[in-house]
Amino acid sequence: MAFSFTRQDFPEGFMFGAATAAYQIEGSKFGKCGSSHWDTWAATPGNVVGADDGSVACDHYHRYAEDLDIIKSGGFDAYRFSTSWARVMPDGKTINQDGLDYYDRLVDAITERGIKPNLTLYHWELPSAMADIGGWMNRETPLRFGDMTRAVIERIGDRVERVATINEPWCVAWLSHFLGGQAPGLRDIRAAMRAMHHIQLAHGTAMQVLRDHGQDNLGIVLNLGHGEPASQNADDIAATKTFDAIHTRWFMDSLFKGHYPKDMIDAVGQHMPDGYENDMDLISQPLDWLGINYYTRGIVKAAPEQPWPHMDGVEGPLPKTQMGWEIYPEGLEMLLKRIHAEYTFDLPLMVTENGMANDDTIENGRCDDPVRVKYFDDHLQAVLRCIADGVPMQGYFGWSLLDNYEWAFGYEKRFGLVHVDYETQVRTPKASFEAFRQAISTNR
């Protein structure tokens, strides 16, 4: 099965990449990596399917050369990876030379293969020592994150193509402190609002460190929400506006307009840390690009009987992935066009994650995933429509290079372009990988 496009349909220089994240693939027990809140959260019964953790994961720590050869063979231009704070600073502050040595080797191995290293500084593994002081609820954590940024960039900043500060601040803050879906698994509005601010402050702090070091091509990766009301009833429409404030405007208003949305502050501002207004200049420093991760839409209905945000999600009618997420490429197109028109204008946009989980198996040595081939094809066609309408799209990263540790879902959900047998660590490129190879490996 092939894609309906080739590289030639995209503007010159458009970057195709594959993405991963440290805790999901590296193996946190290797290389004197410290304990993170993901290790302890996973060790607590009931939090993660199968009580799986990332201690071995895909053993990318030892097998990165093989994995980079796979990326190269697929014709990808770029590899999006992340640094683990717990590996770089096991106690949150003291540098682990083995950790920095590993990222040094990794970046050399990426560039040696002619691939562009796209670094994300934080993709969720907060050192346990930082969790001990309250993690993202404590203003100290963003300041320490500035130190981690400095340590990483002084070591590998000379070779990375672009840098993102944080991956998906909504997950770090809201999903993890209000919905309880990820470490530290809290369900508390005050904790959530503190984390919602401190993660933005961590972004601003890291931006300042990076600029002070002369690093360029800087951005952040957001999983903005594309919400649609369950009905045209005024309450559902109002609930969708609140969904939008929590998922999208909180991040976009603060980064691009220097303030948080008034409807959020009116509703829950009493839980914000004192003096948060003084941080807004730091948070809204200019970016060089914005990364957007997109998987599905949200369908929202009002829940007036519940406390704020007075809303619930509704299951939609469209075909779903293994995660139960509706497949809805139109949402990506609408989201990108909206962000371009309302906030970012000429700023380059990248799709930094897009993909689907599927219950993939190996049959006769092959892994056929036709639904994923169509998923990628339809979403890349949505990107092409954005480009045709003048949205300055700079690249697209498939999530994920490898099947990996899908957080609270353990190893059960497979998002990879490449199948991983977790018993043997054998990698088998799937049909979707081959579809990318055919579409993009010529005329690089």
Ligand code: IFM
């Ligand atoms: O696996 C995650 C990734 O770590 C962040 N974005 C969403 C992916 C799929 O859930």
